[in-house]
Amino acid sequence: MKCEIIAVGTELLMGQIINTNARDIAKELLSLGVGVYYQTVVGDNEERLSNVFKDALGRADLIILTGGLGPTDDDITRETAAKVLGLPLEKSLIWEKRLEEFFSRFNRPMVEINFRQAMVPRGGKLLLNDRGTAPGIYLEAEGRVIILLPGPPKEMLPMFKEQAIPLLRDKLQGNENLAVLQSKTLRVMGLGESAMVEMIRPLLENQGNPTIAPLAKGAEAHLRITARSSSPQEAEELISTVAAEIRNVLGDYVYGEDEENLEFVVAKLLWKNGKTLALAESCSGGLLSHRLTNIPDSSRFLLAGLVTYSNEAKINLLGIEPGVIDAVGAVSAEVAEKMAAGVRRLCNADIGLSITGIAGPGGAVPGKPLGLTYLSLDADNLKFTNRYEFWGSRLEIKERASQVALNLLRLYLLGMLKST
Amino acid sequence: MKCEIIAVGTELLMGQIINTNARDIAKELLSLGVGVYYQTVVGDNEERLSNVFKDALGRADLIILTGGLGPTDDDITRETAAKVLGLPLEKSLIWEKRLEEFFSRFNRPMVEINFRQAMVPRGGKLLLNDRGTAPGIYLEAEGRVIILLPGPPKEMLPMFKEQAIPLLRDKLQGNENLAVLQSKTLRVMGLGESAMVEMIRPLLENQGNPTIAPLAKGAEAHLRITARSSSPQEAEELISTVAAEIRNVLGDYVYGEDEENLEFVVAKLLWKNGKTLALAESCSGGLLSHRLTNIPDSSRFLLAGLVTYSNEAKINLLGIEPGVIDAVGAVSAEVAEKMAAGVRRLCNADIGLSITGIAGPGGAVPGKPLGLTYLSLDADNLKFTNRYEFWGSRLEIKERASQVALNLLRLYLLGMLKST
Numbered sequence: 001m002k003c004e005i006i007a008v009g010t011e012l013l014m015g016q017i018i019n020t021n022a023r024d025i026a027k028e029l030l031s032l033g034v035g036v037y038y039q040t041v042v043g044d045n046e047e048r049l050s051n052v053f054k055d056a057l058g059r060a061d062l063i064i065l066t067g068g069l070g071p072t073d074d075d076i077t078r079e080t081a082a083k084v085l086g087l088p089l090e091k092s093l094i095w096e097k098r099l100e101e102f103f104s105r106f107n108r109p110m111v112e113i114n115f116r117q118a119m120v121p122r123g124g125k126l127l128l129n130d131r132g133t134a135p136g137i138y139l140e141a142e143g144r145v146i147i148l149l150p151g152p153p154k155e156m157l158p159m160f161k162e163q164a165i166p167l168l169r170d171k172l173q174g175n176e177n178l179a180v181l182q183s184k185t186l187r188v189m190g191l192g193e194s195a196m197v198e199m200i201r202p203l204l205e206n207q208g209n210p211t212i213a214p215l216a217k218g219a220e221a222h223l224r225i226t227a228r229s230s231s232p233q234e235a236e237e238l239i240s241t242v243a244a245e246i247r248n249v250l251g252d253y254v255y256g257e258d259e260e261n262l263e264f265v266v267a268k269l270l271w272k273n274g275k276t277l278a279l280a281e282s283c284s285g286g287l288l289s290h291r292l293t294n295i296p297d298s299s300r301f302l303l304a305g306l307v308t309y310s311n312e313a314k315i316n317l318l319g320i321e322p323g324v325i326d327a328v329g330a331v332s333a334e335v336a337e338k339m340a341a342g343v344r345r346l347c348n349a350d351i352g353l354s355i356t357g358i359a360g361p362g363g364a365v366p367g368k369p370l371g372l373t374y375l376s377l378d379a380d381n382l383k384f385t386n387r388y389e390f391w392g393s394r395l396e397i398k399e400r401a402s403q404v405a406l407n408l409l410r411l412y413l414l415g416m417l418k419s420t
Numbered sequence: 421m422k423c424e425i426i427a428v429g430t431e432l433l434m435g436q437i438i439n440t441n442a443r444d445i446a447k448e449l450l451s452l453g454v455g456v457y458y459q460t461v462v463g464d465n466e467e468r469l470s471n472v473f474k475d476a477l478g479r480a481d482l483i484i485l486t487g488g489l490g491p492t493d494d495d496i497t498r499e500t501a502a503k504v505l506g507l508p509l510e511k512s513l514i515w516e517k518r519l520e521e522f523f524s525r526f527n528r529p530m531v532e533i534n535f536r537q538a539m540v541p542r543g544g545k546l547l548l549n550d551r552g553t554a555p556g557i558y559l560e561a562e563g564r565v566i567i568l569l570p571g572p573p574k575e576m577l578p579m580f581k582e583q584a585i586p587l588l589r590d591k592l593q594g595n596e597n598l599a600v601l602q603s604k605t606l607r608v609m610g611l612g613e614s615a616m617v618e619m620i621r622p623l624l625e626n627q628g629n630p631t632i633a634p635l636a637k638g639a640e641a642h643l644r645i646t647a648r649s650s651s652p653q654e655a656e657e658l659i660s661t662v663a664a665e666i667r668n669v670l671g672d673y674v675y676g677e678d679e680e681n682l683e684f685v686v687a688k689l690l691w692k693n694g695k696t697l698a699l700a701e702s703c704s705g706g707l708l709s710h711r712l713t714n715i716p717d718s719s720r721f722l723l724a725g726l727v728t729y730s731n732e733a734k735i736n737l738l739g740i741e742p743g744v745i746d747a748v749g750a751v752s753a754e755v756a757e758k759m760a761a762g763v764r765r766l767c768n769a770d771i772g773l774s775i776t777g778i779a780g781p782g783g784a785v786p787g788k789p790l791g792l793t794y795l796s797l798d799a800d801n802l803k804f805t806n807r808y809e810f811w812g813s814r815l816e817i818k819e820r821a822s823q824v825a826l827n828l829l830r831l832y833l834l835g836m837l838k839s840t
Binding site: 010011012013014015016017018019020022023024025026027028029030035036037038039040041042043048052055070071072073074105106108109111113114131152154279281284285286287288289290292293294296297298299302303304305306307308309310312313316317346347348359360361362394395398 | 432433434435436437438439440442443444445446447448449450455456457458459460461462463468472475603612613614615617618624633634635636644646699701704705706707708709710712713714716717718719722723724725726727728729730732733736737766767768779780781782809811812813814815816818
């Protein structure tokens with residue numbers, strides 16, 4: 001099955017947004033064994049979209065269109081596709097009802113143009129959208145499979161994975177060319193990409209099926225293991241064997257797999273150990289709290305987070321003596337230590353964790369460069385404080401500081417952190 | 421001048437890398453007044469690349485190809501383009517010398533295939549590459565301009581900006597179709613995309629030059645105004661006139677322009693008014709603090725943010741009476757009100773702002789649905805509390821809550837919020 005992905009939107013052509021949808025769709029199709037042969041971007045223009053769609057019908061078996069399903073006049077994908085295929089548009093009563101409920105629930109006025117989103121080319125299946133008002137459409141016509149998806153990635157990707165992929169899999173069943181491609185990502189923290197590559201060099205040099213691809217990802221490094229096989233079970237086994245070999249070499253540098261990010265791994269360890277946590281953040285400005293509270297049920301371990309941004313807040317809320325800040329400055333090992341101990345006492349938590357640093361762009365002074373950050377962890381059985389220098393933009397420094405803080409928590413909960 | 425960008429590379433089709441080149445090239449061309457009408461991605465396959473290139477020659481005046489200029493067998497862009505245009509490849513002595521120097525300098529063995537990178541279709545101009553071994557090529561043939569660029573963004577973008585753009589500018593000089601294209605985005609908060617479209621329908625229906633494009637962006641809606649003209653000044657004036665008409669209709673729903681996000685607009689108002697702020701967050705989990713502290717110098721107004729995630733934290737840190745939480749629950753107008761007042765008092769700030777709600781996926785109870793959120797703002801001259809129902813995933817609810825909270829701050833600082 002040959003696929004062409006057509007992204008519709010003048011904002012893509014003008015370079016205002018980037019076509020992540022084509023990448024994400026191609027990745028998903030790969031695991032079905034469907035190859036993408038062309039990707040095209042075209043503006044919100046009926047003539048040009050028609051021509052591009054006709055070309056695709058001539059050279060691909062599966063055509064996926066993203067974008068242009070909104071309610072306004074420049075959203076023309078639904079109508080143009082139906083016109084090219086010679087199919088009338090029919091109103092979906094299910095979606096009409098959903099739209100009415102949606103607008104009444106959020107108390108927003110519903111206008112006539114909104115109902116365009118309930119129109120479906122004859123014979124099309126509706127792909128439901130929990131995250132927005134535009135449904136997708138799955139259609140078979142002229143011996144081709146045609147899928148229309150909304151443009152916003154948050155709506156497009158779950159719809160594609162959860163609804164379109166199963167329909168495509170059904171369609172492909174019995175096709176003997178179907179090769180199963182599966183992959184797993186190991187997430188590594190605390191090792192740079194090149195140090196990681198050095199450690200597993202023999203495995204990388206002898207790779208075949210599965211393949212092993214190292215990737216740098218912000219403050220982390222990832223390893224993607226990809227196996228090709230005739231059955232999911234066999235692919236799974238091939239991957240497990242290689243994953244075990246890698247884990248054998250990298251040990252606890254591997255902290256998680258696939259979508260398990262560091263905050264989720266830490267949350268699981270906190271749940272398992274039955275420990276509670278309190279945070280005191282300065283330069284990271286609440287990002288650490290934000291990341292941990294992205295995990296559902298984080299209220300079971302996170303008692304509170306204090307963003308003590310001003311010196312007054314450090315003094316009045318955390319009980320740090322003004323003399324200490326005057327003597328060594330707010331960005332110092334002493335203040336980090338007192339923040340962690342202070343917030344733990346204040347919240348009566350098992351673990352106190354603090355971050356204080358210079359996120360920039362201003363604030364650096366002689367001896368205290370941009371990115372200088374102190375992290376401290378305070379628990380009954382352990383006191384840990386360390387100095388770091390992070391680099392990058394203000395946001396990158398915040399991200400790296402929160403990432404390293406999460407890793408300290410992980411190591412502590414695994415019993416691998418030592419008192420300083 | 422109509423442009424088509426063709427990116428060549430199987431790794432793009434498979435979704436292993438993302439096509440940032442098309443976006444970056446489109447952005448640069450915009451400032452020359454050259455519109456991109458199509459973007460295409462095709463694999464390292466001679467037949468398919470030939471066909472895509474022929475299609476582009478038939479519908480564009482400027483064709484830019486990126487990728488496939490490396491030394492290995494699967495790099496076929498140079499040869500395929502020359503073949504389609506019927507031009508022989510000739511060796512560039514300049515580049516042959518550069519390659520020899522390069523390889524001897526880095527002490528790497530030079531093999532025959534490396535010399536392929538010194539081949540140029542007859543009549544082509546070499547675009548030099550300081551960052552790699554593949555030069556680019558600028559070519560005029562069949563009444564078209566054809567530009568070949570290397571795939572790695574670090575090599576492609578400087579080459580394009582520094583060498584190809586000046587050649588294109590020369591080409592366009594004296595061309596009466598030369599148009600400057602400029603655009604401005606108005607950022608709208610508090611109105612859905614379709615409600616916004618309804619309000620400015622007459623302007624949308626009568627648009628010509630400039631064009632007006634509505635876009636939904638998370639909790640916001642944007643309007644992109646794009647003008648085409650012979651001079652930047654004139655384009656600027658055309659945009660200003662339409663922007664003023666839109667602002668006239670939408671009033672303070674328009675909160676900012678272009679890259680000015682809501683946190684930045686709020687920060688500017690806080691600086692201007694010399695007001696200090698303290699935050700008490702529950703369901704948003706620190707996201708509001710994180711967003712405000714992304715603004716450099718936010719320490720000039722943000723005294724502290726308390727993520728009072730547990731009931732104990734609300735009671736012990738903010739002084740909320742346990743009886744109140746027992747009686748009406750933590751997600752209630754009363755608790756929101758007391759959180760805002762409590763954090764203001766605690767931090768001695770001019771403004772206290774609070775968020776308490778149900779971000780899900782669990783936590784909903786009869787009468788208190790998922791997404792239910794109360795926001796409260798407390799200042800000397802004003803007390804405001806309101807009930808909201810946000811929708812979406814846990815992260816989306818956090819984002820919408822923080823977005824609406826920022827907008828409350830904005831309205832308060834503009835003197836447009838009334839006590840409830």
